[in-house]
Amino acid sequence: MVYRAGLRLVFAGIAAGALYSASASAETIDVNAREAILVDMNTNTVLFEKNADEHMPTSSMSKMITIYEVFKRLKAGKLSMDDKLPVSEKAWRMQGSKMFVELGNSIRVEDLIRGVLIQSGNDATVVLAEGIAGSEDAFADLLNKDAAELGMKNSHFMNASGWPDPDHYSTARDLSILAMALIRQFPEYFHFFSEPEYTYHGIRQRNRNPLLFEGIGADGMKTGHTEIAGYGLTATVQRDGRRLMMVMNGLLSERARAEEPAKLIEWGFREFKIINPFKPGAPVGTAKVWMGKQDEVPLVAAQDVALTVRRGSLDDIAAKIVLQEPVPAPITAGQPMGTLVISAKDMPDHEIPVVAGTDVEKLGAIGRMFFSLKQMVQGLI
Template identity: 45%
Template sequence: MAAAPRGASAADFETAATHAIILDHRSGRVLFRKNPDEPIPTASMSKIMTVYMLLEQLKAGTLTEDDTFVVSEKAWKKGGSKMFVEVGKQVRVGDLLRGIIVQSGNDASIVVAEGLAGSEEAFAERMNEKAQELGLDNTTLRNATGWPDPEHRMSVRDLARLASLTISNFPDYYGLYAEKKFTYHDIEQSNRNPVLYSFDGADGLKTGHTEEAGYGLVAAAERDGQRLIFVLAGMESARERATESVRFMQWAFRTFRNFKLFADGEEVETAEVWLGEKVRVPLVTAEPLALTLSPDMREQMRVEVVYDGPIPAPVKAGEPLAELVVTIPGVETVRQPLLAGSDVARLGPMGRIAAAVGHMIWSAE
């Protein structure tokens, strides 16, 4: 298990984005936040949810990439970013998937919504149900495209969580978010995500822009085994989005590092055993523990083992006996169970009597 700080304050990094967050993918903990929970207009960034709904069907096997959906007049007429599908035509699901991810096609998004739920309105209701299921508490979706609507809102925290879930739940499809070009109907379009071209390790996910929302970006990158997810929203231009996102990501990877604390099954401490054939039992980790921290946070880190002792025998290997507690000022406390590293049998009757007598003599002294 990887753990990370609850989140640096906005004062730790000045960003032009009105709303921003950095999420440590492996732990799900926030490393940086600025207005993270305010529901804001998403523009095309909410298409991550449209894609998520489609990927669930592909993963479940209820759809294949070779299945087709028909293009309605509504989808064909939709303005904004387009895949350029033709009304009345049958379009492969695999092409629609790339048309949304790479080309940000509003038309492709509506085709998928209608193909999965019968109408875009019904699809929006399904997305809202899924948002509640996933714990996206500041999300309300009214369409499949992110088209301006006074009730279509997500927080940057919810966008980051959804990106993380996409990476975890659909590893066979996530690579599509790194594709830089897609051609449909002999029309080649490039992915609008600027970090794919300018930041080493970036592999997703989605840009967005409307007059109300400003310019936004959901990005993900992995370097040296460390994966971070970024959301920035409310910037004033595409150029500012491109430069600010790279600056923000560079700062994050310079500032935060994965520090390995304990390996899986590593002995952390020993605990006293009462009336056992051994007087102490090793306490071992239940899983690896790594902390994503800045160097300053690491210096202030305090690690302690907490248990009620002595622990009465018998003890079975693997039995939870204690808790490893990691505290850092201003950071959410990390807790992890510690297990018995070996069996400890109970003493026989004579041994228990001798131990009890010894304990009384020791106490009297």
């Protein structure tokens, strides 16, 4: 049978002591965006979402997946910062935001990356796409492959820049997945997202991310705007080792793109905190043993347990162990036993593997005989 056990004093003692926090009531919030999501990257916890799985035109926020493909090739040694890529007439004629590449010139990959991430150049994006895949259509196939591998289930890309196309779309959730992958997989290249300005061809342009200049700890990621999409921003802020990731789209003005994301991020830092109720190897409970030299085996957490919870909501945290019980001996320390499920108010359940804390030997022949007899007697009583 499946055994579901409360953690009793093990969890309660931690919550009452080291995890104490003020009991202020948590605020709710709404934002003037059509789509939005806020994620605590440390624990992969969604703190806020609004139409987060709705298909939406992503405009220049799509350039993040173009840069993902570029960074992937740089890391694999298939491309270098000093490689020069030629500027085609298609790239040179691109409209909208531009790096102002010169027709027939060849441009270093490092300059093109800055042209994409700082200047949001549609022209620079096409130069990268054609230089890597031969054509923008072929490059879009690579982007869709990347999206599938990342688990971006509701995205489809028709071009490298986010140029409007009815079959080019993503979601707030998918863009947050992409942005977090960029940070985790390519930390050595992440600095490009936070550079405040770039000058190319004698033209100096400022990074379009408004949060970079607000002194709130923002260090990336990418803006977007088209008439149909509205104003969008994917942004990340890090404070004291904690990082929040936010995506908004469908905002009505540049001012709203600066104010609404800052409001949501401040709310996330203010209203939530990270707790660590269990460390690896910490006892979380016990399980009954079948035909073992001990009647019970201690259970320990298999990994560090970090949770994002509402401030002041520790009284609403509950925990249980789910496993098949009794567990037949012999048992080896570290053997997977079941799952620790921690629930907090208004938050998704958090599941952590639990393992045996010690070895338990199997009873010998005589011991097993007495064990069976004991079970028979207890069954008759």
